[in-house]
Amino acid sequence: xxxxxVGDETRNSTLPTVCEFVINTPEYCADKDVxxxxxxxxxxxxxxxxxxxxxxAQPSGKFLxxxxxxxxxxxxxxxxxxxxxNRRTISNIECAVKKKRxxxxxxxxxxxxxxxxxxxxxxxxxxxxKFTYVVEQSxxxxxxxxxxxxxFMKKQMTDMIRARNxxxxxxxxxxxxxxxxxxxxxxxPHKISMLNEKLRQVHTTYSFQVADLSDTQKSKYRKAVDSxxxxxxxxxxxxxxxxxxxHAIPRPVATTTGGYADGVNESFTIYIxxxxxxxxxxxxxxxxxxxxxxxxxxxxxxxxxxxxxxxxTKLYSRNLSGTTLLVPRDPMMHINSSSDFFKICEQxxxxxxxxxxxxxxxxxxxxRERNSWKADKIDEETSKLIAEGKTPPEQLVPSSxxxxxxTCTVGDxxxxxxxxxxxxxxxxxxxxxxxxQSLEINSRHPxxxxxxxxxxxxxxxxxxxxxxxxxxxDRPDESTTIAWCLKRAEMLFKCVKGYLMEVCxxxxxxxxxxxxxxxxLPSGLSPTIYTAITNMFPSIFHLVPGVSS
Numbered sequence: 306x307x308x309x310x311v312g313d314e315t316r317n318s319t320l321p322t323v324c325e326f327v328i329n330t331p332e333y334c335a336d337k338d339v340x341x342x343x344x345x346x347x348x349x350x351x352x353x354x355x356x357x358x359x360x361x362a363q364p365s366g367k368f369l370x371x372x373x374x375x376x377x378x379x380x381x382x383x384x385x386x387x388x389x390x391n392r393r394t395i396s397n398i399e400c401a402v403k404k405k406r407x408x409x410x411x412x413x414x415x416x417x418x419x420x421x422x423x424x425x426x427x428x429x430x431x432x433x434x435k436f437t438y439v440v441e442q443s444x445x446x447x448x449x450x451x452x453x454x455x456x457f458m459k460k461q462m463t464d465m466i467r468a469r470n471x472x473x474x475x476x477x478x479x480x481x482x483x484x485x486x487x488x489x490x491x492x493x494p495h496k497i498s499m500l501n502e503k504l505r506q507v508h509t510t511y512s513f514q515v516a517d518l519s520d521t522q523k524s525k526y527r528k529a530v531d532s533x534x535x536x537x538x539x540x541x542x543x544x545x546x547x548x549x550x551x552h553a554i555p556r557p558v559a560t561t562t563g564g565y566a567d568g569v570n571e572s573f574t575i576y577i578x579x580x581x582x583x584x585x586x587x588x589x590x591x592x593x594x595x596x597x598x599x600x601x602x603x604x605x606x607x608x609x610x611x612x613x614x615x616x617x618t619k620l621y622s623r624n625l626s627g628t629t630l631l632v633p634r635d636p637m638m639h640i641n642s643s644s645d646f647f648k649i650c651e652q653x654x655x656x657x658x659x660x661x662x663x664x665x666x667x668x669x670x671x672x673r674e675r676n677s678w679k680a681d682k683i684d685e686e687t688s689k690l691i692a693e694g695k696t697p698p699e700q701l702v703p704s705s706x707x708x709x710x711x712t713c714t715v716g717d718x719x720x721x722x723x724x725x726x727x728x729x730x731x732x733x734x735x736x737x738x739x740x741x742q743s744l745e746i747n748s749r750h751p752x753x754x755x756x757x758x759x760x761x762x763x764x765x766x767x768x769x770x771x772x773x774x775x776x777x778x779d780r781p782d783e784s785t786t787i788a789w790c791l792k793r794a795e796m797l798f799k800c801v802k803g804y805l806m807e808v809c810x811x812x813x814x815x816x817x818x819x820x821x822x823x824x825x826l827p828s829g830l831s832p833t834i835y836t837a838i839t840n841m842f843p844s845i846f847h848l849v850p851g852v853s854s
Contacts, residue, residue: 336365435534452610459653469511569835574849585817598645601726627731628772634712657724673711680704716751743784764808775824
């Protein structure tokens with residue numbers, strides 16, 4: 306086991322402590338040890354692997370055993386972080402004691418709600434840790450069986466959704482035919498009401514069936530993962546109704562044309578200057594799609610054991626992919642209006658995370674709690690002004706109405722996690738309004754603050770690939786003129802460049818992140834717009850010579 310020591314430390318408990326990590330090298334190395342300076346706690350957006358890379362970048366660091374050095378550094382950072390927190394706690398206690406003594410208050414007060422100590426429970430291994438272990442340690446045969454279970458479950462759910470849609474479509478056509486024959490919907494109110502009642506029954510029946518199938522599949526899949534984690538095999542009873550022959554499973558039918566739409570599809574390699582000498586390199590793509598949801602759509606032939614295995618290896622890794630959808634203020638819009646995104650999500654069960662509906666319900670509750678907090682602050686400020694004899698400002702929304710309002714505000718971003726989409730694990734829902742379709746905006750617009758939060762969140766939670774709608778619109782209309790598009794694109798380019806500089810600042814060259822940023826343009830624009838935006842790109846970003854194409 307390598308030796309580790311701590312060098313000089315900064316004793317100010319309110320500031321990061323700079324510690325020296327020392328690890329012994331093998332005997333055949335000229336240098337007896339390798340040293341690096343590690344700030345405790347670690348800076349935001351930095352990870353253990355970044356510091357291991359910095360350690361191995363030293364002249365003799367390449368001779369270190371990677372796993373041994375990583376484990377030693379992990380223990381060192383953990384120990385020093387605990388020490389740093391203890392010093393902060395002691396400092397805070399000393400300040401509190403000093404303040405109480407100065408005020409003449411007793412140091413200790415008996416607690417009236419002392420809880421009995423509960424027996425220590427056995428720690429439960431989270432599902433994500435079990436799944437990661439299974440992906441890394443299981444045999445190829447067991448992994449193949451697990452992925453085939455996913456493919457078969459996808460077929461089961463798709464077949465049920467297809468059957469429901471067919472029945473709904475048939476009843477809808479009967480209603481339309483009945484109205485078309487008479488030309489007056491009031492001619493057969495009884496028949497139309499009966500058809501509508503059948504339509505409601507179909508929706509209700511299938512909603513229960515879909516929920517039941519989803520719960521069954523999720524439970525069975527998690528039991529299979531638990532069994533692989535604990536015993537290294539999948540019980541036979543979990544595979545009784547699963548078709549393990551991949552060739553016997555029909556491929557899902559594509560609902561879109563697939564691929565990117567006609568327009569611009571260019572890729573560039575850029576570098577962002579951080580300070581006077583440091584530069585970070587990133588990949589940037591300009592792509593065109595018909596709809597933003599096309600980036601999540603599973604196309605024909607995509608849902609195979611190989612594609613599911615690729616998703617499994619990335620799902621809990623540092624190589625996540627995220628896309629941005631533009632949504633209205635109501636978080637439940639996807640569910641209430643059966644949006645395209647909702648239709649994509651319901652084609653298969655999310656075996657790792659909550660369903661889209663459950664995640665959106667949590668967002669709704671969080672919004673209501675936030676708006677209630679805002680209303681309380683408004684009431685407090687109003688009462689304070691009235692007590693001082695001042696007139697409180699008139700509020701656009703009364704605090705009583707705000708307290709019950711569960712909707713978002715423009716520029717808000719809420720996140721949903723998915724394991725059943727096409728090469729996307731994270732979806733950022735950026736709240737916009739109709740004015741964004743035509744009005745000109747500046748860098749202080751709430752939606753650009755939302756884009757900034759998306760990039761900051763992506764940097765914090767290991768999302769290396771980000772899709773951002775360049776014009777902040779889903780579909781063009783008559784107001785999207787050439788001048789408007791170029792001005793909006795230039796604004797987004799410059800803002801995103803600044804946001805990337807922000808998340809990359811304060812890092813060493815060994816720990817600089819690398820991002821793949823996809824600027825998404827809607828199809829249907831003039832070819833002149835696509836060409837002008839492509840030509841504008843090199844004037845804003847610094848391209849790496851000989852790499853961009």
